[in-house]
Amino acid sequence: MQAKSIPDIVIGRLPIYLRALQHMLREGRQVTSSQELGERLGISAAQIRKDLSQFGEFGKQGTGYTIKFLADRLQEILHVDRVWRVAMIGAGDLGRALAHYGGFAERGFQIEMIYDSDPEKIGTKVGNFVVRDSANLLAEIKAESIQVAMLVVPAAFAQPVAEQLVEAGVKAILNYAPVNLSVPADVHVQHIDPSTHLQRMTYYLE
Amino acid sequence: MQAKSIPDIVIGRLPIYLRALQHMLREGRQVTSSQELGERLGISAAQIRKDLSQFGEFGKQGTGYTIKFLADRLQEILHVDRVWRVAMIGAGDLGRALAHYGGFAERGFQIEMIYDSDPEKIGTKVGNFVVRDSANLLAEIKAESIQVAMLVVPAAFAQPVAEQLVEAGVKAILNYAPVNLSVPADVHVQHIDPSTHLQRMTYYLE
Structure with missing residues (x-):
């Protein structure tokens, strides 16, 4: 149904x-x-x-x-009786920590590629991945038909990168940047922002 | 009001x-x-x-x-016109990434201490912090009257550590472990689990 x-x-x-x-x-x-x-x-x-x-x-x-x-x-x-290939954008501390986290696969997700725009990071290894140049993310993600992305970039980059992801055909973005994203209605966004979660609790504290 | x-x-x-x-x-x-x-x-x-x-x-x-x-x-x-002191439990990849994240203070939170149970981590530096021995967390958090904690430990440790936090007087736990926590009704828990956020979106994808 x-x-x-x-x-x-x-x-x-x-x-x-x-x-x-x-x-x-x-x-x-x-x-x-x-x-x-x-x-x-x-x-x-x-x-x-x-x-x-x-x-x-x-x-x-x-x-x-x-x-x-x-x-x-x-x-x-929930459509996780399959494994979704995921593109991660951002190879900073948090992106690297997430790339090393082994718990995604059993819950339906497999990180396939990691991008960064920093020349010092591009080409370095993060776990089993070689960090790719985010200049190529639109073309590569489109070519690979990836629909799910994790956005782990600084706040100032989140919106422009999200627009590239949308253009590449991504339909679900897990956004770790502490900013809202403007995306078309058929693109789903979930936010992970520890400060908003903490603030939701401090409301109840004296 | x-x-x-x-x-x-x-x-x-x-x-x-x-x-x-x-x-x-x-x-x-x-x-x-x-x-x-x-x-x-x-x-x-x-x-x-x-x-x-x-x-x-x-x-x-x-x-x-x-x-x-x-x-x-x-x-x-939201009671963030002040700064809440926060205890972080877990100095793994994700805990260290969060400790290095500079965005908490302006939103009402200041990480004060980081704990781990791994002898190889205890005593090492993470940013400006020296990782403390989690054997002492109950006594120290209680002594410091810390009310807010971030739980960044492996799933198997989350519930026992949460019980220590509750006993220490913590009233708000941001739980990064991918398990539910059983805590008293006056203790607030928010979960950050990327897989559940991703699954909430894949429901809508074909």
């Missing part, structure tokens, strides 16, 4: 459910319930049942969810 | 508004409108007006918002 009308906030919770289910699988678990999931995640069991019911019937009253089945279905729904 | 009943999703947008306003200030701008802010952020002008109206009157019909005034008020509301 996967109606387009499902609220994005519901979509945003599905990866959280999937992550918890995959954690349970690694613990050797086979069955769970909306109650247990809810307790682990701090989300009400009713909310979890309501969210999942938008995509079909996944559990039986009284017997709960088969973890593997539900995780597989969530991977399909 | 700051009624406790304002939805967290509204609170979550305030740092985004603040970031955009501070960006405008750096551009030398003085006045903006909910329309302009909305276009920059991909949020409707009506939503922005409604969110801000929960905290008082910030603009005049027809003349818009004085950027500096609104930014100052948002800083007060």
